[in-house]
Amino acid sequence: MFVRRSSLMFYGYAISHEWLVRFAERHCPEALPDRSGRGYEDSAISRAYEHLVDLTGINNLDPVTCFNLKGGSVPAEWIAVYDGDYDNVLSDEDFLAIRIDTVYVLGVCLD
DSSP states (O other): OOOOOSSOOEEEEEOOHHHHHHHHHHHOGGGSOOTTSTTHHHHHHHHHHHHHHHHHOOTTOEEEEEEOOSSSSOOHHHHHHHHTOOTTTOOHHHHHHOOOOEEEEEEEEEO
């Protein structure tokens, strides 16, 4: 039986930006700008991603920010806030109180 989901499901590896920076510093330091320069972290994350693609051969390795579920499903208010459709769903107080827990994922495939 095929069940259609209303949103994409990503399968991959959850990693932090800090881990990517450390990975780049260890494995491709020559490709990094001066640590004190602007955009160092963004540059290091990009170099780490490129290096991982080269090492693994997974050309469709895709960096994605995903909901970090602690239970069975994503709360409806998270989706409304994430999609920007909260005006008719949430009051200003409810909107400000929501803390969406996300995780950075290097997606290998999606469903």
